[in-house]
Each structure stands twice: as C-alpha cells, then as structure tokens.
Amino acid sequence: MLLQEKREELIAVAQQIQKDKLVPLTFGNFSLRDFETGYVCITPSGMLYDQLKPEDIVVVDVDGNHVDGDRLPSIEKDLHCAVFRKRPEIGAVVHTHSTFVTTWACCNKEIPTIVAEVAALVKGKIKCAPYALCGSQELAAVTAEYLKEDDAILMANHGVLVVGDSIQRAYINAVIVEEGAKVAFYAEQLGGMYVFTPEECETERLSANAGYGQR
Numbered sequence: 127m128l129l130q131e132k133r134e135e136l137i138a139v140a141q142q143i144q145k146d147k148l149v150p151l152t153f154g155n156f157s158l159r160d161f162e163t164g165y166v167c168i169t170p171s172g173m174l175y176d177q178l179k180p181e182d183i184v185v186v187d188v189d190g191n192h193v194d195g196d197r198l199p200s201i202e203k204d205l206h207c208a209v210f211r212k213r214p215e216i217g218a219v220v221h222t223h224s225t226f227v228t229t230w231a232c233c234n235k236e237i238p239t240i241v242a243e244v245a246a247l248v249k250g251k252i253k254c255a256p257y258a259l260c261g262s263q264e265l266a267a268v269t270a271e272y273l274k275e276d277d278a279i280l281m282a283n284h285g286v287l288v289v290g291d292s293i294q295r296a297y298i299n300a301v302i303v304e305e306g307a308k309v310a311f312y313a314e315q316l317g318g319m320y321v322f323t324p325e326e327c328e329t330e331r332l333s334a335n336a337g338y339g340q341r
C-alpha cells in the first residue's frame with residue numbers, strides 16, 4: 127500500500143482530534159504531506175473517523191490529482207492542496223469546526239492574541255478569511271492567500287485552518303488555537319485584556335522555536 131505508515135499516522139491524529147472534541151461527527155478534514163514523494167494523504171469525504179482504515183485514506187499530488195485510494199477525498203481537497211503549494215515548508219493541514227474558533231469565525235472577527243502559545247503561531251491577531259462556499263476553488267484561494275506565513279487562519283462562517291511541519295504539530299496547533307479562542311472569548315467579557323503586539327508575537331515565536339520542548 128502506498129504510504130501506509132503516513133495513512134496510519136493521519137488516522138491516529140484524526141481520531142485523537144475527535145476525542146478532543148475539536149470536530150463533531152465527520153466535520154473537518156486533515157492531510158499530511160510526504161516530503162519524499164511530494165504526495166498528500168487526505169481524509170475521505172463523509173466517513174466516521176473511528177472507522178477509518180489505511181485504505182480509506184486518499185493519496186493525491188500537490189495539484190489535487192488522484193494518485194491512490196478508492197474513496198472520494200474530502201471536499202476540501204483543493205483547500206489543502208492550495209495551502210501546500212503556497213507553503214512548501216509545511217507538512218500537514220488540519221481544518222476543524224471547534225466551537226470557540228467557529229464562534230469567532232461566524233462573527234467574522236479576528237481573535238485577539240492574548241496568550242503566549244497563540245502568539246507563537248501568528249504575527250498579531252488570528253485573522254479571518256472572507257466567506258466562500260465550502261469545497262470551492264474560491265475558498266481554497268482566499269484561505270491560502272490570507273494564511274500567508276501564519277500557522278492559523280479563521281474561515282468566515284465556517285471554522286479554522288491550522289498548519290504545521292508535521293501532522294502532530296498541526297494537531298497541537300489546532301488545540302492551542304481553540305484554547306486561545308476560548309480564553310479570548312471569556313477575557314472579552316471581563317474587559318481590559320492586553321493584546322500582544324506583532325513584535326511581541328514574533329519574540330514569542332522565536333522563543334518557542336528556540337527553547338521549548340526536548341531536543
């Protein structure tokens with residue numbers, strides 16, 4: 127089976143994301159890039175994550191052309207591929223409809239960056255890309271464009287897209303963004319929250335990249 131280990135890794139993360147309640151039912155979609163072949167493994171459309179098997183994962187090239195697998199890929203295949211083309215350094219894309227980020231997205235509001243973990247992911251606020259129809263080329267283009275060099279972008283009236291150098295990193299980033307959205311929501315109710323400047327966000331990013339975790 128082509129890229130069996132990558133397919134298994136993708137399924138494990140998809141199932142963990144659902145256990146963490148970042149997606150209900152079959153909402154959201156996930157992909158990872160194999161840097162050796164350049165191919166992309168992506169979750170199939172409308173299948174329950176806890177029932178996925180490696181053969182259910184679809185393999186496409188970075189332009190979205192079918193390479194392997196009998197299932198239909200996620201309807202957001204073009205979105206994932208657009209991001210991979212735009213950002214050749216990233217290894218994975220996670221798109222969720224988690225509650226707090228989706229709440230901000232449905233208000234078309236940027237999320238103020240008030241916690242260090244989120245500051246390490248974005249250069250300022252978590253921006254919100256304009257609304258476009260789910261599964262459309264327009265959605266793929268506008269989301270990839272608004273993401274720029276950040277690791278997270280809201281999708282108006284839809285959800286959030288996060289990226290990482292690996293599927294594990296993208297998963298962690300999705301958790302961080304949802305927690306950041308939750309904290310910002312509650313802090314806004316209290317009032318007086320301090321928002322990181324773009325310069326402070328960059329400092330947090332550099333610090334996290336240089337010193338956090340095991341080496």
